[in-house]
Amino acid sequence: MTESGEPVIRVADLCKCYGDVKAVDGVSFTVARGEVFGMLGPNGAGKTTTIEILEGLREPDSGAVTVFGMDVTRHAESIKQRIGVQLQTVSLYPRLTVTELLDLFGSFYEHHLPTKQLIDAVDLGDRATARSMNLSGGQQQRLSIALALVSDPELIFLDEPTTGLDPQARRSLWDLVKGFQSKGKTVMLTTHYMEEAAELCDRVAIMDHGHILEMGTVPELIGRRFKERAVFFDTTPQLPMDRLSKLDGVTRSSQEDGQTLLYSLDVPGTIGTLLALADGLGVEPHNLGIRQATLEDVFLDLTGRALRD
Amino acid sequence: MSTLLLLTVANIKSLVRDRAALFWTFFFPVMFVLLFGVLFSGAGNSKVSAGFVDLDNTTDSAKVHQAFSGVSLLDLKVGTLDDEKAAMQRGDISAVIVLPKGLQQTVDSAKSGQAASIAIQLYVDPSKSQTAQVIQGIVVQIANGFNLQLANGSEIVKIEQLPLSSTNLSNVAYLVPSILAMALMQLGVFAAIPLVQQREKGILKRIGATPLPRWKLVASNILLRLGVAAIDGVLIIGIGIAAFNIQIVGSVPAMAGLILLGAGAFLAIGFLLASFLKTEEQATGVVQVVQMPLMFLSGIFFPFDFMPSWLQGVARLLPLTYLGDALRQVMVNGTQVAPLGVDVAILTGWLVVCLAVAARTFRWE
Secondary structure, three states: OOOOOOOOEEEEEEEEEEOOEEEEEEEEEEEOOOOEEEEEOOOOOOHHHHHHHHOOOOOOOEEEEEEOOEEOOOOHHHHHHHEEEEOOOOOOOOOOEHHHHHHHHHHOOOOOOOHHHHHHHOOOHHHOOOEHHHOOHHHHHHHHHHHHOOOOOOEEEEEOOOOOOOHHHHHHHHHHHHHHHHOOOEEEEEEOOHHHHHHHOOEEEEEEOOEEEEEEOHHHHHHHHOOOEEEEEEOOOOOOHHHHOOOOOEEEEEEEOOEEEEEEOOHHHHHHHHHHHHHHHOOOOEEEEEEEOOHHHHHHHHHOOOOOO | OHHHHHHHHHHHHHHHOOHHHHHHHHHHHHHHHHHHHHHHHOOOOOOEEEEEEEOOOOHHHHHHHHHHHOOOOEEEEEOOHHHHHHHHHHOOOOEEEEEOOOHHHHHHHHHOOOOOOEEEEEEEOOOOHHHHHHHHHHHHHHHHHHHHHHHOOOOOEEEEEEEOOOOOOOOHHHHHHHHHHHHHHHHHHHOHHHHHHHHHOOHHHHHHOOOOOHHHHHHHHHHHHHHHHHHHHHHHHHHHHHHHOOOOOOOHHHHHHHHHHHHHHHHHHHHHHHHHOOOHHHHHHHHHHHHHHHHHHOOOOOOHHHOOHHHHHHHOOOHHHHHHHHHHHHHHOOOOOOOHHHHHHHHHHHHHHHHHHHHHHOOOO
16 A cells, blocks of 8 residues: 555656657656546647556556556556556447446456446446447446446546536536545546646646646646736727737737737726727727636647647 | 456357347358258259179179169169279269179088178268168168078178268268358458457457456457357257258267367467458458458368369468368268368467467557
8 A cells, every 4th residue: 555645656757659759758747645637738748648658558668657656567467456447438348238347347356346336426327237339428438437436446547538528428527536536536637628627636737749848736837827817808800919918917918719818917907998999999899808817828828829629 | 267257258248239240150151051951952862873893703793783783773883993982982973882702602602501691892971871871771672682592591691881981062961061161260260350349449458457367358259259169060060960961970079179179270360360450341351351262262162172273272271171171071071181180280280370470469459
């Protein structure tokens, strides 16, 4: 068993190449017991490669990777007894039922939870005898989570758990993950949804092109880059950018999809001068609003592009 | 062990619930047997042709010859022992009747009161029981008549029945081992498809993330396929016996061993294919490309001697040729392409080499 102070996951200077492509290029981080740690980044950032090395599915080219204090390549079998894994692609025997799959996967472990309990945990009671091929996307994902929980693991890996799900299914999955945390389990997940990272994760690593660009709690990540709040509005025609950037309190500005975004240290001053400017030009701003900066803003600021494709 | 069992049960359920897979594994070979059986079982039953060899060449043997010639059901071809046996092996005639040297001598000593007897040799193909019975009946009748006429009913002339297999395309007994070989080849080669499917879907990868040792995953696949092979064997042989009255001469352990060896060799080929194929579409295509020529160039459906020599050369390279040959030798005493030991050695070679290469090249994702 790991000491409570010892990190459950420790990754130091991890590298993994596929041919000439450096999928993961010098990544280091630790995850503490009971923490929900998220890797946020676009497709191809190296999130999945990193998590699959931790799961014992791939071997690192270089770097030190330990789980429960054990080296992942040398102790893969005993690590696998203690982790739960949900892979990015849904991957199950299509003609087996929910119950049969849980029984089967349970038999792979030294200890496993009763199938009934798992089915109830992911709320699949009415689909227990359905073949996995006949489940909806959200149900398949919940089954996939149940399979990850089959051995009652201390550490759970979730690779893009809500990709392709509708908002309602996504919400119900988030509730499941929050439940793990309250039971003291450690969770590492990857996502390219910043709301998901913000909602679930104690700490987030922002990843792009095989590097971790920034790491910390969500307020830390935002506070480090944005003292400002964001003022947003639509106008037709668009107001001239050079005049906007000279409004009171404005530090940065951008226009995207017809929406203008002003980062401001003095929101009342910015809005007052904005309205005066618009009035002078005979233009009326619509959908005017104020919000805190988000992870999306952080990502945009770090990489110069939006997180979502 | 319970893991292995559960995994095998999971594979069985996956197979049984997949109607298409079920059709190809069980119904297709059964259909094949029934179809070929019905097509070829009725041919040429009006007259039975037999070779007649007179090694005694005496007045008594001439009398016997005359008696046989008088049987209207029999189409008698007279010749030397070697020629007639060869003709029977080719399938030109169904039996060979041999009057041994010393017939007259034996009859004479019997007449003078000494106890003596001699046997007429009768070569029949035990796998063609109907024809064999007809001929046997005729020979018994004539021998009895002869005994009655020459020796007042004491049994001077006996009958010694000898097995000699004949090749004959119009014979279900020839085809049943062929169809069994085909079914075993298909179940092995087709095993590549679900494997590629499971890899493509990420099932193999997902299982790789559990503590299950990989050998158990492989072992459960092998168990499933060998189980299917056993069922196919029982079905095909059973139909051959029940519906078409073929005579199985081989021992059950020998047949079971061969069936498992054959299934194993082609399963190894299936694993090897699966390690090179990436998508399910690729797999279904390539599997057809592999199994079609195997089926038609191996000569399992035609007697080897009937094939042109270039085709014989091709067939000698293909493993199915040796499985068909081995099964035919063991089951119905058929003609051989190679001695049984060579067949077994070649199949074992394919099994070991393909399995070794597959173990090195197989990718789990």
